[in-house]
Amino acid sequence: QKEVEQDPGPLSVPEGAIVSLNCTYSNSAFQYFMWYRQYSRKGPELLMYTYSSGNKEDGRFTAQVDKSSKYISLFIRDSQPSDSATYLCAMVRRGFKTIFGAGTRLFVKA
Amino acid sequence: EAGVTQFPSHSVIEKGQTVTLRCDPISGHDNLYWYRRVMGKEIKFLLHFVKESKQDESGMPNNRFLAERTGGTYSTLKVQPAELEDSGVYFCASSQSTITGTSYEQYFGPGTRLTVT
Numbered sequence: 001q002k003e004v005e006q007d008p009g010p011l012s013v014p015e016g017a018i019v020s021l022n023c024t025y026s027n028s029a030f031q032y033f034m035w036y037r038q039y040s041r042k043g044p045e046l047l048m049y050t051y052s053s054g055n056k057e058d059g060r061f062t063a064q065v066d067k068s069s070k071y072i073s074l075f076i077r078d079s080q081p082s083d084s085a086t087y088l089c090a091m092v093r094r095g096f097k098t099i100f101g102a103g104t105r106l107f108v109k110a
Numbered sequence: 111e112a113g114v115t116q117f118p119s120h121s122v123i124e125k126g127q128t129v130t131l132r133c134d135p136i137s138g139h140d141n142l143y144w145y146r147r148v149m150g151k152e153i154k155f156l157l158h159f160v161k162e163s164k165q166d167e168s169g170m171p172n173n174r175f176l177a178e179r180t181g182g183t184y185s186t187l188k189v190q191p192a193e194l195e196d197s198g199v200y201f202c203a204s205s206q207s208t209i210t211g212t213s214y215e216q217y218f219g220p221g222t223r224l225t226v227t
């Protein structure tokens with residue numbers, strides 16, 4: 001079983017929709033949770049970085065961590081065609097290596 | 111401020127040849143990481159430098175891979191001799207050190223796409 005599970009998609013939504021991206025994990029020791037956005041032929045770009053449980057909001061993006069369910073989410077409000085990319089979740093336990101999900105490909109249609 | 115840079119952007123070599131990848135981290139970032147993504151798989155950790163010291167090299171596949179970070183600035187990753195399964199995209203990332211230790215806010219470079227034929 002993988003430590004981090006993420007549906008690779010693709011996920012296709014119309015412009016303006018609310019997008020929900022999710023990851024589940026098995027290691028309850030993970031402390032830091034990140035979401036990266038990766039455009040084609042580019043490196044991952046850090047979007048959100050949270051420690052422990054709870055919500056964090058940044059503009060149209062909201063990251064949610066539920067440690068009791070071992071489940072993290074990224075919500076994108078008012079999605080735009082420019083949001084079309086692969087979204088990667090990642091998590092880490094202090095002192096250990098970062099573990100990435102497989103990435104979800106998102107298409108936002110105009 | 112310049113981001114993480116990697117060179118070359120793409121390399122095509124034959125099996126058995128040697129390739130050296132270079133990464134220049136963000137200035138002032140003590141932590142430098144190498145990752146690899148092979149087709150259809152997740153990004154996998156290779157190793158972590160703190161300044162010039164290897165903090166964790168548990169992800170290095172085998173002894174054909176050698177990473178160095180002389181002087182704690184740029185880093186190189188050498189593959190010698192290259193095998194077909196080494197093909198993939200090699201990413202470098204860097205992060206700051208903080209009062210409480212390593213920051214896990216990692217900033218990635220664009221990657222080097224390695225093709226071994």
